[in-house]
Amino acid sequence: MSSSAPLLDTVPMPAEGVRLKPAFDAGRLLRELTSLREHTWDQQRVYSEDGVGAATEVDWRCLALRSPGGEADRTDPGGPGPRDFADTEWLDRIPYVREVLEFIPAPLHAVRFMALGPDTVGIDHTDPKYGPRWGVGRLHVPVVTNPGAVLVLDGVEHRWQPGEFWFGDFSRTHRVQNTGTEHRVHLVIDVLVTPGLAALFPESWQSYFRDGEVLYNRQENPQTPDEVRRLATRFPVPETFHLWEDDTPLSADLPVRTASLAEQDGRAVLRLADGRVFALVHLGDHEYRFAGWSEERTLQVFPDGPDPRVVLRTRAGSGVDELTVTAERLPA
Known part of the structure; x- marks a missing residue:
């Protein structure tokens, strides 16, 4: 972190x-x-x-x-x-x-x-x-x-x-x-x-x-469904990560919930264990923001190697809060 x-x-x-x-x-x-x-x-x-x-x-x-x-x-x-x-x-x-x-x-x-x-x-x-x-x-x-x-x-x-x-x-x-x-x-x-x-x-x-303290957004970098499926992973996230109006630091001692990156209807989505689904927008290098929101919070998948991981980020201006969590590869 x-x-x-x-x-x-x-x-x-x-x-x-x-x-x-x-x-x-x-x-x-x-x-x-x-x-x-x-x-x-x-x-x-x-x-x-x-x-x-x-x-x-x-x-x-x-x-x-x-x-x-x-x-x-x-x-x-x-x-x-x-x-x-x-x-x-x-x-x-x-x-x-x-x-x-x-x-x-x-x-x-x-x-x-x-x-x-x-x-x-x-x-x-x-x-x-x-x-x-x-x-x-x-x-x-x-x-x-x-x-x-x-x-x-x-x-x-x-x-x-x-x-x-x-x-x-x-x-x-x-x-x-x-x-x-x-x-x-x-x-x-x-x-x-x-x-x-x-x-x-x-x-x-x-x-x-x-x-000034301005957060600029990158352009969408579209992926094919097959590219998304190759990144399918399961990982823990803080329970507030999907709450875009929340200011709790990622490093806070919070309960976690299971989430997964998956392909649905041709695009990447984040699925929570409670059934909620959030469409994602690919920004490049396997990093995503929530569809309907800015780069104020993103997740980046590193699926290769012996220790797959996901990096969660929240941003405000030039400030970045970052948390790395261990991921599990899912069948493509």
């Missing part, structure tokens, strides 16, 4: 949010949004280790454009699970929004239209690990707003306007509120942080992306 701590002289994030380049056509966005408003959208839901959770109690509704498995009724942000993100049927009806998404040089996770109703105030909360330090970013493109629609992010009030393109660090405390008389609707885009994404930020942020 080994670990490394983040550097002490790194550049801090310049602000809680920033406008990106370019701006988008607010009129085209509004027309496409209007074409999708003929039915009532579903309430926003949360996502946790137990899967899709309860709906929000306030008037906060969503339409999923990308979701786990491409399910059109998923209003939650998703996360590690049995299926990766995919386009929903709604995205086929809005070609300009698709252009906007194709412009973003980073892997896309959840993409939703999110509508906050009039006279609605959300609660103060954080979205754990939704920030560049963990390799995840959340972007907003406002479509409909009014003077009473405010995002309070880390104590700062923001009133973003239609067609603008914004990043916010939603790992900080924030609240949405709409004291106006019409819905406030944003296109909300969750992405993995990449160097291409960093290039969309203004020059004043480039030193942060160069020398």
Whole structure:
């Protein structure tokens, strides 16, 4: 087991949010949004280790454009699970929004239209690990707003306007509120942080992306089913390893559970002894991240030699926590 701590002289994030380049056509966005408003959208839901959770109690509704498995009724942000993100049927009806998404040089996770109703105030909360330090970013493109629609992010009030393109660090405390008389609707885009994404930020942020606590994600390196089957192994993992919002060190004295790397439906999956299955994304050199999440946690398989092993890692910026466990080869 080994670990490394983040550097002490790194550049801090310049602000809680920033406008990106370019701006988008607010009129085209509004027309496409209007074409999708003929039915009532579903309430926003949360996502946790137990899967899709309860709906929000306030008037906060969503339409999923990308979701786990491409399910059109998923209003939650998703996360590690049995299926990766995919386009929903709604995205086929809005070609300009698709252009906007194709412009973003980073892997896309959840993409939703999110509508906050009039006279609605959300609660103060954080979205754990939704920030560049963990390799995840959340972007907003406002479509409909009014003077009473405010995002309070880390104590700062923001009133973003239609067609603008914004990043916010939603790992900080924030609240949405709409004291106006019409819905406030944003296109909300969750992405993995990449160097291409960093290039969309203004020059004043480039030193942060160069020398700050930023976790960059590698591109997927696809494998064939046979390649995955040759890596089939069984090994112990700490019981919190699959809990992506958890901060428990891998070296902690925790109970372990049995896990296995296997091939299922042509791709690599992590199977836990309790029956849970997590799709994996291959990054190269037999290292995988969870589908639906970033490189904040990975597992790397070393199947050859007399002592097969698996290296588990969690990351935050430049810091890495690492645990090596003994593995058992399984029949291919």
